[in-house]
Amino acid sequence: MYRARVVGCGAALPARRVTNAELAETIDTSEEWITQRSGIRERRIAGEGEKTSDLAIAAAQAALSRAGISGSDLDLIVLATTTPDQTFPATAVRVQAALGMTKGAAFDVQAVCSGFVYALSVADSMIRTGQMQTALVIGAETFTRLLDWTDRSTCVLFGDGAGAVVLQAVQVERGAGGRGILSTHLHSDGRYQDKLYTDGGPSSTGSVGQVRMDGREVFKHAVANLAAAAAEALAANGLSPAEIDWVVPHQANRRIIEEVGRQLDLPKEKIVLTLDRHGNTSAASIPLALAEAVSDGRIKQGDLVLLDAMGGGLTWGSALIRW
Structure with a gap:
């Protein structure tokens, strides 16, 4: 294995x-x-x-x-x-x-x-x-x-x-602990594709289009889906929120991140934030934040790290890593 x-x-x-x-x-x-x-x-x-x-x-x-x-x-x-x-x-x-x-x-x-x-x-x-x-x-x-x-x-x-x-x-031996990616969890729901999208594309308009967003709806779905994906990752590995050392979330909005942290009963000190300096960099946001937290020594060997993201589609998912 x-x-x-x-x-x-x-x-x-x-x-x-x-x-x-x-x-x-x-x-x-x-x-x-x-x-x-x-x-x-x-x-x-x-x-x-x-x-x-x-x-x-x-x-x-x-x-x-x-x-x-x-x-x-x-x-x-x-x-x-x-x-x-x-x-x-x-x-x-x-x-x-x-x-x-x-x-x-x-x-x-x-x-x-x-x-x-x-x-x-x-x-x-x-x-x-x-x-x-x-x-x-x-x-x-x-x-x-x-x-x-x-x-x-x-x-x-x-x-x-x-x-x-x-x-x-x-x-690793089957069922053994140790470092590495413990599990990943992916979801999508195309019924909400019109909540965050671009108004163009090669087969529709011939241009890339521009971003359009229903901010209130995205906020609501983001909080619910991010909290659910985090809980799913923990449940799959028989772990509790208290055992998480670091959460590295998609850096979309501070209010979304803080609300998800409250729902999971996670202190702010355990959440890696680069949003203030990078903004929302879409698919780059989690690895940018991850690289910074590893580089400055916050994330150390043996730490339990939760990655959590949601995006247009709507798509969302989580990953749990033993560093």
Whole structure:
């Protein structure tokens, strides 16, 4: 029986930093309004010509360096993104070429803000079945390219960035404890696809479209689904909320995150937040926050780490990792 263990994390952010005060100069809003409603103070925005693959490659290289391996050692790349470089081929194959990986497989996964948890689940499943030994899972977005900069309800929320983790297979006896990904849990409900979407696409309008959101409905579903997915992961492993060392949630909105924490009776000190500096980076948000918490020493070997996300679709899911 194989289990996937995280052996390296990496992150990449565009150089351009945009504060709420800067946005308030061109949009009908205020610095205080954005902060109070979302918890966001600033975000990074990709520069002209800076692609999703550029951020993904930088995050991947950082993760590989920390894992002490090279791209040629990889069997698999799963890249979660809503903003690929091109309609095809997959952005993952651009990353594959840049890293010098010539074997195995590389492909994209699209589940919007839940994308990293979905990609992690796919890679974990392939490692568990013995198909792959070493995998790179990336969340990367240039999400600001999808924004309507006249819509203050959405354009102030998002940012760009990338995060990555390297997984390696370890052999464990069935039923044994130990480090690694303990379980992943994925869900979707297409009845709510019109609550968060883009108003375009290659087969409908021929353009990528712009983000549209029913904020009240998304908030309601986010709280319920994130709390349920977290509880599901704990129940599947016979664990209680008190045993969690760290929660690394999708960084969408501080009020959503705090309400989910209250429902799970988790103290704020156990929740990793980068929302104030990164905004909502969609599929990149969890691996960006994860990389930061590992890098600064908060997440340590043996810690129980819960990942929790929800995105358009609606999609949602969770993963439980013994670090």
